[in-house]
Amino acid sequence: MRENLTRVIEDYLKTIYDLTASGERASTNQIAERMDVTPASVTNMIQKLAETQPPLLDYRKHRGVKLTPEGEKVALEIIRHHRLLEMFLHQTLGYSWDEVHEEADRLEHVISEEMEERIAASLGNPQYDPHGDPIPTRDLHLPESDEISLSQLRPPQEARVKRVRDSDPDLLRYLSEMGIEPASHLAILEYSPFDNNIKVQIEGKSSPVVLGPRVTNQVFVEVIS
Template sequence: MPKTKVKSKAKPSRSSEASKAGSEAVDDYLKTIFQLSGREERQVASTEIAVQLAISGASATNMLQKLAATEPPMVLYRKHHGVKLARAGRKRALEIIRHHRLLETFLHQVLDYPWDEVHQEAERLEHFISERFEERIAAKLGHPEFDPHGHAIPALDGSLPGQDLQSLAQLGPGQSAKVVSVSDKDPAMLRYLAAQGIRPGVRLTLGEQLPFKGSWQIRIGRSTTPTLLSDSLAAAILVART
């Protein structure tokens, strides 16, 4: 009798082993790696990603291994050596960041959302808008370069302007600088800064650091009345010396 050929099970493709590049979880990983790696594009430890995304270290490692196994790879990962974005991962991260910051700007300028509410709304929407919708938003807004918090919006080609920034806390006493951007992660912090009149474009002068209290005296604009900012607030404000 002729032998019956037994078909071997096809191995899953490398790309099928990982989530698709457009999924929410993958987008969040890529965006987090991009933000943690900074301008110097340093290697990012899986533990840093786990802390940022509030997940276990094992979950972070598992996802990074999957992202490294896609075709083309989204990340370059070696266990115990950290992770960097591959070309495809960097491209996708910048697309999502562009979506996010355009949405924040649209919500703030067109729908009158306060700047402390736009981040969470944009987090929910950024994964789902089409490229056509993104371009319509950009055109409606006049192709803005910065979002309400002062963060640069990536151009269509993924480029970002080079900015020489430092935190307010890094200034010396008596030095002044212009606010360029503020962290958008904490709504309560944004409400406090707005109440003090601290926004991108405002000039701040650093005064003395108060002993034992972890606070700084600052002057806002031309005001001679000092305002107190905590160390964490001063670190969340990025400025440029001009």
């Protein structure tokens, strides 16, 4: 349906999808920072994307943007590419989970629907990528999920890791060293106010570790009742 979209446009839509996941509109500055361009560039582009027929963005001057259904469809298509590629690079080419993001970011814009389907089939239509992010289905649906951030847990709660933010390779290496990855089981032992540290016992490890908010904000879990 909607063909002649450039890589750059696809990147804008993906970024806006991400920023508006909470329900809030995305501001010009937020987008500019994420994409490492100036706010002026963003204003230009979002005005353009709001004037396509049909429009990809809902833009209100000085009020930021959100995706239209059209825009969301494009974003989800790219996100499906990205997450399938991450899984494929991990499973088929032996990439570690901290290496897949950057490669997938370039490949996601150039693979055909044919390749998307072949990758999905060869992996058995996976539902999650190596970081636990859900992969949109072929018809672009995403499962609802009620994960909460690890930073919100308090002793003596227990939880299962569902998902880890994938953007920082160093953090990912640190996490896998400690044994935190999707499906890991965690028990919260202590909470320190002010610095917001929590002490956590990780399944299979002999001694607990203390994690600060720079880490716990990036890890999402399901509480075990």
